[in-house]
Amino acid sequence: MSTITVPAQVPSVADDCEQLRKAFSGWGTNEGLIISILAHRNAAQRKHIRETYAETHGEDLLKSLDKELSQDFERIVLLWTLDPSERDALLANEATKRWTSSNQVLVEIACTRSSQELLLARQAYHTRFKKSLEEDVAYHTTGDFRKVKTLRNCVDVDLSKRNLWFYPACILPGEEVSVLIGILLVDILQLLLPLVSSYRYEGDEVNMTLAKSEAKILHQKISEKAYNDDDIIRVLATRSKAQINATLNQYKNEFGNDINKDLKTDPKDEFLAVLRATVKCLTYPEKYFEKVLRLAINKLGTDEGALTRVVATRAEVDMKAIKGEYHKRNSVPLDRAIAKDTNGDYEDMLLALIGHEDA
Amino acid sequence: MSTITVPAQVPSVADDCEQLRKAFSGWGTNEGLIISILAHRNAAQRKHIRETYAETHGEDLLKSLDKELSQDFERIVLLWTLDPSERDALLANEATKRWTSSNQVLVEIACTRSSQELLLARQAYHTRFKKSLEEDVAYHTTGDFRKVKTLRNCVDVDLSKRNLWFYPACILPGEEVSVLIGILLVDILQLLLPLVSSYRYEGDEVNMTLAKSEAKILHQKISEKAYNDDDIIRVLATRSKAQINATLNQYKNEFGNDINKDLKTDPKDEFLAVLRATVKCLTYPEKYFEKVLRLAINKLGTDEGALTRVVATRAEVDMKAIKGEYHKRNSVPLDRAIAKDTNGDYEDMLLALIGHEDA
Numbered sequence: 001m002s003t004i005t006v007p008a009q010v011p012s013v014a015d016d017c018e019q020l021r022k023a024f025s026g027w028g029t030n031e032g033l034i035i036s037i038l039a040h041r042n043a044a045q046r047k048h049i050r051e052t053y054a055e056t057h058g059e060d061l062l063k064s065l066d067k068e069l070s071q072d073f074e075r076i077v078l079l080w081t082l083d084p085s086e087r088d089a090l091l092a093n094e095a096t097k098r099w100t101s102s103n104q105v106l107v108e109i110a111c112t113r114s115s116q117e118l119l120l121a122r123q124a125y126h127t128r129f130k131k132s133l134e135e136d137v138a139y140h141t142t143g144d145f146r147k148v149k150t151l152r153n154c155v156d157v158d159l160s161k162r163n164l165w166f167y168p169a170c171i172l173p174g175e176e177v178s179v180l181i182g183i184l185l186v187d188i189l190q191l192l193l194p195l196v197s198s199y200r201y202e203g204d205e206v207n208m209t210l211a212k213s214e215a216k217i218l219h220q221k222i223s224e225k226a227y228n229d230d231d232i233i234r235v236l237a238t239r240s241k242a243q244i245n246a247t248l249n250q251y252k253n254e255f256g257n258d259i260n261k262d263l264k265t266d267p268k269d270e271f272l273a274v275l276r277a278t279v280k281c282l283t284y285p286e287k288y289f290e291k292v293l294r295l296a297i298n299k300l301g302t303d304e305g306a307l308t309r310v311v312a313t314r315a316e317v318d319m320k321a322i323k324g325e326y327h328k329r330n331s332v333p334l335d336r337a338i339a340k341d342t343n344g345d346y347e348d349m350l351l352a353l354i355g356h357e358d359a
Numbered sequence: 360m361s362t363i364t365v366p367a368q369v370p371s372v373a374d375d376c377e378q379l380r381k382a383f384s385g386w387g388t389n390e391g392l393i394i395s396i397l398a399h400r401n402a403a404q405r406k407h408i409r410e411t412y413a414e415t416h417g418e419d420l421l422k423s424l425d426k427e428l429s430q431d432f433e434r435i436v437l438l439w440t441l442d443p444s445e446r447d448a449l450l451a452n453e454a455t456k457r458w459t460s461s462n463q464v465l466v467e468i469a470c471t472r473s474s475q476e477l478l479l480a481r482q483a484y485h486t487r488f489k490k491s492l493e494e495d496v497a498y499h500t501t502g503d504f505r506k507v508k509t510l511r512n513c514v515d516v517d518l519s520k521r522n523l524w525f526y527p528a529c530i531l532p533g534e535e536v537s538v539l540i541g542i543l544l545v546d547i548l549q550l551l552l553p554l555v556s557s558y559r560y561e562g563d564e565v566n567m568t569l570a571k572s573e574a575k576i577l578h579q580k581i582s583e584k585a586y587n588d589d590d591i592i593r594v595l596a597t598r599s600k601a602q603i604n605a606t607l608n609q610y611k612n613e614f615g616n617d618i619n620k621d622l623k624t625d626p627k628d629e630f631l632a633v634l635r636a637t638v639k640c641l642t643y644p645e646k647y648f649e650k651v652l653r654l655a656i657n658k659l660g661t662d663e664g665a666l667t668r669v670v671a672t673r674a675e676v677d678m679k680a681i682k683g684e685y686h687k688r689n690s691v692p693l694d695r696a697i698a699k700d701t702n703g704d705y706e707d708m709l710l711a712l713i714g715h716e717d718a
Contacts, residue, residue: 119478119558122558123558126558126560126561126562130560130562130564131560131599132557132558132559132560132597132599134553134556134557134558134596134597135560135597135598135599138553138593138596138597139593139597193553194493194497194552194553194556197493197553197556197557197558198491198493198556199478199481199482199485199491199493199556200491201485201489201490201491201494202485203485203489205489234497234498237493237497238491238493238494238497238498239494240490240491240494
């Protein structure tokens with residue numbers, strides 16, 4: 001399902017390194033040459049190139065790229081060149097530092113990777129950041145937020161006010177604002193922590209009795225608007241993907257709606273958005289990524305961060321399926337949409353990675 | 360630090376299998392022969408024996424052993440013969456089914472194993488039970504217990520009543536009893552779930568600023584008797600062992616007591632006991648295991664379950680250190696204590712595993 005094209009006759013690793021070195025040398029940088037090599041090598045080949053480059057030139061290829069390139073093009077080349085597990089570790093680490101907008105990145109990494117891939121990302125996190133991913137995620141649930149949590153369980157806070165997340169200061173006095181923000185963060189983090197710590201069973205056995213009983217539990221909690229209930233989090237964070245799929249099918253059969261429809265009572269509620277992303281990532285990753293791309297491209301001023309992340313992380317995984325979904329949903333092929341919205345080397349690199357013919 | 364003795368000249372695997380088969384055949388079983396082989400082979404050798412035995416005799420060695428042996432001797436031979444990760448998976452699975460007495464087994468497995476060993480146990484759990492360990496641990500936090508949890512956060516429940524755990528029915532009417540039991544279970548499970556899901560960083564780097572600030576947080580929560588506070592759980596469940604050690608040293612320097620002393624305000628409180636076990640397993644595993652052995656042996660009617668578990672799981676890890684601790688703390692060598700309390704083949708097997716000279 002990879003969209004990159006690797007030439008039938010791949011040059012030797014030494015040649016690739018030599019060419020890359022050439023692309024960096026002299027006045028200016030030969031971006032086209034960089035793309036023609038790196039965008040057309042698979043993960044194992046890129047890893048080999050990076051190792052050989054370091055041995056030959058005494059410098060990490062990523063450092064050379066960092067010196068030569070800039071902006072969006074630099075970002076996609078660097079992310080792409082990284083080993084998938086290192087890339088995930090880096091993206092996750094960035095996400096732990098900027099909560100508001102990047103919860104979904106953690107959901108993506110926790111829920112669309114295989115158990116083994118998530119584990120490798122956690123190992124790469126150790127190596128690179130000298131601590132654990134769950135440590136950094138959990139750390140954000142400390143201090144003031146804790147008090148707020150107790151408060152929320154005791155006081156009857158109107159949860160429909162969750163959408164104040166986006167503009168609390170305009171509406172409420174300081175105290176109440178921080179309470180509401182705290183509640184949101186705690187909700188989200190209590191979902192994210194077990195998600196990133198999970199090591200799901202990956203067999204396709206399904207327990208139908210359990211699927212029925214848990215579908216009922218989910219429906220009951222959702223009817224009560226107890227969206228952050230521990231049972232909802234437990235099912236989504238610990239059950240195998242096959243089991244969750246069976247449970248959500250039961251949910252639909254028994255109660256009529258897709259669960260995500262029932263989780264959309266308030267489109268501005270950030271916690272519900274994270275919950276829906278979790279469901280989508282676990283059950284239809286290609287649809288989830290199609291939507292991320294759609295929103296990134298249709299945005300007034302493209303969201304290059306999201307576009308780059310999805311292309312770099314999915315090109316070798318399920319980009320073919322994502323392209324299919326994109327075309328169906330937007331009546332325009334993904335490559336044409338990207339070409340319209342981006343330009344220069346950045347555009348060329350994106351198109352090469354999603355398998356555009358001329359790239 | 361292993362206490363088993365492997366002969367300088369190990370017979371071939373085929374010979375070992377042949378001898379084992381001989382021990383099972385005819386009238387009666389030759390237990391001495393079984394001990395002389397299995398108790399004197401390391402994990403890799405036992406694994407090899409098990410594989411070859413299955414190939415040669417078309418039956419899992421464990422099944423043959425199960426047919427021939429019984430009671431405590433059977434249990435220790437079976438546990439010992441299992442691969443360490445399979446053994447941990449089995450012990451953990453048993454523990455998820457019998458909560459009251461076996462929370463400590465989950466703490467042991469989560470906190471005294473290396474990150475890699477815990478991971479291998481989680482993988483073995485997938486293979487053997489077709490689901491994940493965290494799934495089974497989390498599942499116990501459902502249903503009625505949830506309601507109770509909300510209640511506990513809102514109602515000012517007297518936490519000193521936690522020791523009613525052991526004899527609630529004698530003191531309180533039904534309703535209150537189930538509330539108290541529920542509170543305890545939820546507390547304990549909310550600690551166990553992140554512990555078994557952890558994949559700790561294992562480097563020895565220590566952040567002293569963090570150690571100081573987290574020691575202060577721990578002390579504050581403990582002073583408030585907020586033992587189940589999320590911060591306490593977060594620090595113990597996610598920080599590296601080196602970092603936790605630094606934090607607890609700071610705690611002692613700054614506030615005068617070992618943290619476990621401050622966690623002993625009520626010796627009958629089951630949650631505090633689990634918390635102390637967690638601290639001990641993370642920082643002084645050999646002292647933790649010494650105490651488990653001491654209590655198992657000194658009990659009126661030896662606790663064979665605990666004795667067997669500790670010997671089978673630690674013989675190849677740190678039994679030498681545990682023996683040292685035991686002798687120091689009890690003024691009697693562990694082998695003499697075991698010989699006094701047990702007998703027959705069970706005694707012989709235990710003594711062989713802890714490296715008793717004649718065994």
